[in-house]
Amino acid sequence: MSDLPIPRPRRRALLSGAFALGAGAVLGTALPGTAGAAAGAALAGPVISGCVAWGAREPSSPVKLLATGPQKIIVHHTATPNSTDYSQAHAFGLSRSIQNDHMDARGWIDSGQHFTISRGGWITEGRHSSAAALAAGVQQVESAHCTGQNTVAVGIENEGTYTSVDPRSAQYAKLVDLCAYICSQYGLRAYQIFGHRDFNNTECPGDRLYALLPQLRADVAARIGGSPEWGGWPVARLGDSGERIRSLQYLLASRGASIVADGSFGPATESAVRAFQTTNRAGVDGVAGNQTWHQLAHPLARGTQGDAVKALQGQLVARGQTLVVDGSFGPGTEAGVRAFQTSAGLPADGVADARTWSRLLA
Template sequence: MTSISPTPLPRRALVSAAFALGAATILPTAAVSPARAATGLRAPRGHDDFPAPEITDCAGWGARAASESVVLLAARPERIIVHHTATANVTDYSMERAHELARATQSYHMDLQGWIDTGQHFTVSRGAFILEGRHHSLTALNAGNRMVRAAHCIGQNSLAIGIENEGIYMTEEPPEAQFYALADLCAHICRQYDLPTSEIYGHRDFNSTACPGDTLYAMLPMLRDEVAKRLC
């Protein structure tokens, strides 16, 4: 299998300096699947028509251990921030491609950016597969009362859930299946953390960047509407 490398993005060059201080717990770096989540975590909730989406945890896509212990903050996130990976708009929509993307992204973030782990909490592939990014993000989401400190948006890493969407969306729209998978994930996050749909933003709302692309950014009102339908 050919390795892929996400295109370096200037917007990420300073993220390592963006972590905010807050009450936190240091977690071990091993991946934790929902099935092995600690006793007492509430089960993911779902609307009858829009159940909780399937999310592949770090172990499922073959993540490396983080280089340092991941920090679990004693607070819920305040918002969701949507990103694009600025990688090629591939037509390989397979699960294998999604897992390859997750591994390549983690290697880029750790080996080239110098971060302790994948920067974002979750990733949505062009084939509509949803994957955990930073270790323990999925367990925290399923608990619904804490979040993992990440590295996806300067000034927001202790406040916002970051979602990467595979592809570059300056002029093209994401595949329909990918967009609706993003809506499913955002709805699940809003449901678990009691977030209003108005708290779904694009990266450029907080940092000087083209992310998540002109086209995807213009689709955020539609995304909020789709999420609202899932929460009714």
């Protein structure tokens, strides 16, 4: 076989998913009424060679089609040799080898990622039905590329190891094309593009590719509009106190932690942070930093309820807004979010996404 052997990645600890439907070469276009069409002028998508085209095996069990679209894009590298074979045949062999490793060595139902970009700039579908879901622009396929994010993020593998060298220009150009198309189809913004290491304790996607992410966001924003800047996360640790800590505690409680939101970062909060970090394969240090906040701060919109909404409401109250911290995201909370977004120079859409959260917590 001409397949490139894929060593078991040192950087990965992934979840599996489950839905199945083969696809040949796909040229993406936004459909009327989809999230992408609503976001503005639809972009023509890049050519994606589907699972049938590259000779994929059938999934070992049905792949799961989720009810909603993604909230972000996560960029990876394969941590394999930087091949000088830039042919489509090599790209197809790479996809087969990745699938074989994921199914045989790891026991997953299919390839873990949604899409793969070869060194030659060929884009292939990873997990079955990912291309069809993207073309429709409404739902996504559950994946296995990033622990804690497999139901909310599109995963893109980039062939190669980018710890000390940059991707080839042809490969990077296709990454821009694919990210812009995904954003257009699902109504995502350019700042919602991240690297694997933002969520899990890993070197992926390599220092050099990770350093290119601000440029990637800017290049995608040039295609779809909007600002590529999203902000950053604060650091919270043992001994800290205040509304930020109360928000952290509410967010931990929303993910199952038995913790009192008293605004004091004591031993119980540190223990809860460590447990959460362990579950989500983040760096386990008991300090709430980049990976911890990224995993905790899911977007919130009108109609949601629970402790995460209390964290949001508490932040708004701390900024002078008159709200009841009741955990119910109603019209008053939506208006409060819009008012904060306006004051912070953000799009006032009333949705507390990662950028809104980062500005609230800063």
